[in-house]
Amino acid sequence: MGKNSCIQCSIKECKHHDMAENYCTLNQIKVGTHETHPTKIECTDCESFVFRG
Template sequence: MEKNNCIKCDINQCKYHYKAEDYCSLEQIQVGTHEKNPTVVECTDCKSFVLD
């Protein structure tokens, strides 16, 4: 598993977290929302998250 220098991430519980540093190991991620009308950063989600 290699880190992707373009995707910083500090979610240690994710399967794709590069454990040695705060990066993601995926080539790309899917970002989405859980709101009908997102207006603040808390409305966004990493749809690529998988519990480790």
């Protein structure tokens, strides 16, 4: 799959990262949280992340 120019991403460890540029290759992603009441950027997570292992 090619890059999705609507989704920037710098997580090279993710299977969906376009290794040529800092973009995701998915058509859409799911963003979630690991907090009950998120108040900071650190509280959010890309739930589409898959480790490139």
